[in-house]
Amino acid sequence: MKNFDITSLEGALAATQNNQLEEWIHAFLVDGSNPNAPLSEGLKAIPSRVYSEPILFPLSKLTRVCGPEEGMEYTLEKEGWERKIATLVERVKSGWNPQPLLSAGTGDEAFTIRDGSHRYETLVRAGIKKYWVIFFFDNDQDKNAFMKIHI
DSSP, X not given: OOOSOSSXXXXXXXXXXXXXXXHHHHHXXXXXXXXXXXXXXXXXXXXXXXXXXXXXXXGGGEEOSEESSTTOSEEOOHHHHHHHHHHHHHHHHTTOOOOOEEEESOSSSOEEEEEOHHHHHHHHHTTOOEEEEEEEESSHHHHHHHHHHHO
């Protein structure tokens, strides 16, 4: 049975303190309000996969791969996208702290958001410049190189 909250930033931070971040990530991806089980399975497919703790990171250095714009890796219908973003912006304005974004820790200055495109757009529209991001890496060497350069 889970002993952490998958609905907020606070749950991710608590899981981190209890050395349960990886479990939190997979529970969130499988059982969260907008499940992404294929990403969970893909992350598990590389046995050497490692994660950063949640890091307060500039949103301007992240790139969405999901949204209504042409050319997105995962294209969504504009009306549904806008409706969801408007709802989430209201939640943020009411004090909700969304779950951290999940990003690949590769790339130079534009890291791709693999889970959290709606949350990212919500944060940007709410005027937030930095937010919590969990980066994933194929191995400790990649993680250490990223941390040395970007953190």
